[in-house]
Amino acid sequence: MTGGWQSALAPGGSSADAILRLFWPTVALLGLIWLAVLLVLAAALLRRARPEAPRRAGAVVGAATAGTVLVVIGLTLASYLVTRPISAAADAPLIVQLRGLQWWWQATYPEEGEASGFVTANELHLPLGRPVRLELSAEDVIHSFWVPNLAGKQDMIPGRDNALTFTPTVPGVYRAQCAEFCGLQHARMALLVVVEPPEEFARWRAVQAAPATAEALAAEGRQVFERQPCGACHTVRGTGAAGRTGPDLTHLASRGTLAAGLLPMTRGALAAWIADPQTLKPGNNMPLVPLSADELQALTAWLASLR
Structure with missing residues (x-):
């Protein structure tokens, strides 16, 4: 368990799956726009100047402007509809307080029912199928938490608490990364996220809450x-x-x-x-x-x- 899978194209959580459903249509639409721009450019280079060219050029520019406005509005609306549920409150989530420091991660699991609270570092364990609420904070500079397979990015700003809610849906070991340049060792600020069945998570939690043997x-x-x-x-x-x-x-x-x-x-x-x-x-x-x-x-x- 030294690496961890890391890819936004292989979702293992509800938030990442929603983001991927938005990603592919956006890529397809923008790809078509790019091809259309190339075709218009090629046509402009091949055609000779004609008396009616200024009028036609004005019509083309007007149509392109209107199309751009519609595309921007459509993508904005789609982004809003897809990402709004991601931050919605979940029922009975597992709460983990995750703090970014130069250059490591501190994870605090608060007391929950009969389960004792404890503090660990540089590794998260999450139960499969249960909503998780990560309460994010930073100790020193701006950090950013990103585990591509499970959820989108969320900044960690000193003096300001943010939160990220998602539900792990695929078991595995995933790699999270600080996605905001935070100093000399920014690239070496990784975090393993282990998604495991609830019973295995419960055993791990019990061991972690106990003192050293x-x-x-x-x-x-x-x-x-x-x-x-x-x-x-x-x-x-x-x-x-x-x-x-x-x-x-x-x-x-x-x-x-x-x-x-x-x-x-x-x-x-x-x-x-x-x-x-x-x-x-x-x-x-x-x-x-x-x-x-x-x-x-x-x-x-x-x-x-x-x-």
């Missing part, structure tokens, strides 16, 4: 983690680490990727990231923490067990 917490790597300043930025529930600057690491190893889609979630990738994060993703906010080879080995073994 006792076996993992007993490892030597936990001692390294707590000796170093890692807890000043990161949270691992069940330890004293409660930082909020960086991603929540409680179930880090359960995610498909590391560093917002930059690396696969493997022990080797964890070691490379911890050893020199600035070389892999220049400009990110994670500092270089000096570790001995033994400390790095123990720390990565512990982090790799946090499922």
Whole structure:
């Protein structure tokens, strides 16, 4: 689960399907207009000037202007009719608070009924067939959330909350992307969206809401983690680490990727990231923490067990 499918032409959600139904007629209509313009241009180049040309040219221009107005009105109306239901409120949606930062994603699942709330990062899990309401915000600069297979783009602006509502209809792993230039590592700000059956989603949610496992917490790597300043930025529930600057690491190893889609979630990738994060993703906010080879080995073994 390191890549994720990404295509607006393969809808896996209600919003993306509606957008695609608008897309193809628009392409066909504009293609016909383009061909008509080429034909008129060719005719104008081939014909010799005639006395009646100015009158005919005026008629052609007038007809083209009227046609343009009608096309613009028609496309505007079609766009309104198709996109209006997309933002309509849904009954009993799953609410997820998604926040964009330079250059990663924080996802908060609020408490719902008997299900506890929790915070995770760089990966969304959504139940198949249930409406989802993403409450979008930005911490630092303007970001834009876009998962082409499921829904359209929505900006994330500091100080302004936006929302995106859709229903996943096809299970799979999809890739979301920041679609607004947000700084040096904009292109490396990806998010995996996992659409799965409701029962699998419920199991995943229960695991994510729990603290890190006792076996993992007993490892030597936990001692390294707590000796170093890692807890000043990161949270691992069940330890004293409660930082909020960086991603929540409680179930880090359960995610498909590391560093917002930059690396696969493997022990080797964890070691490379911890050893020199600035070389892999220049400009990110994670500092270089000096570790001995033994400390790095123990720390990565512990982090790799946090499922």
